[in-house]
Amino acid sequence: MFDDKLFTKKLRSVSYILVADDDLDDQELIRDALVENNVDENKIQFVDDGMQLLESLDKNKILPSLILLDLNMPRKGGKEALVELKKSELYRHIPIIIFTTSDSEIDIKQCYSLGTNAFMTKPSSYYDLVDSMKILTQYWLVQARIVLD
Ligand SMILES: [Mg+2]
Secondary structure, eight states: OOOHHHHHHHHHHOOOEEEEOSOHHHHHHHHHHHHHTTOOGGGEEEESSHHHHHHHHHHOSSOOSEEEEOSOOSSSOHHHHHHHHHHOTTTTTSOEEEEESOOOHHHHHHHHHTTOSEEEEOOSSHHHHHHHHHHHHHIIIIISOOOOO
16 A cells, blocks of 8 residues: 555655744654654744744755644744645645644634644654654645645
């Protein structure tokens, strides 16, 4: 069912995964969990809030293949960033995965209404995080067709 060679090939065409999260420990855990799933460390970039996320997109010539977006961040939170990204002609095709500690029904409904492509609640154990990143990368970077810049 799962083709390792196809996965490696697809991963090579991924530009990078952009993760917006203000928690440095979470950044590190997400990076480790992605690397454990064969994502090249050079293909993971981090920003600390929604403001930095938009700045990074504006100044980078190459767009990310996927964005992981935390909800609670200072300066500009995930929902505000989501609204701006989905309003933008340039960025709205990039799949956005809300990746948050929240499991509130209100947040889930709001985020889908604002155009998120998926909503995932951060698991509490590292083991489950690795599993989440496996499912996420297999779905978004292998099964689903996305724009690979
Ligand atoms: Mg946060």
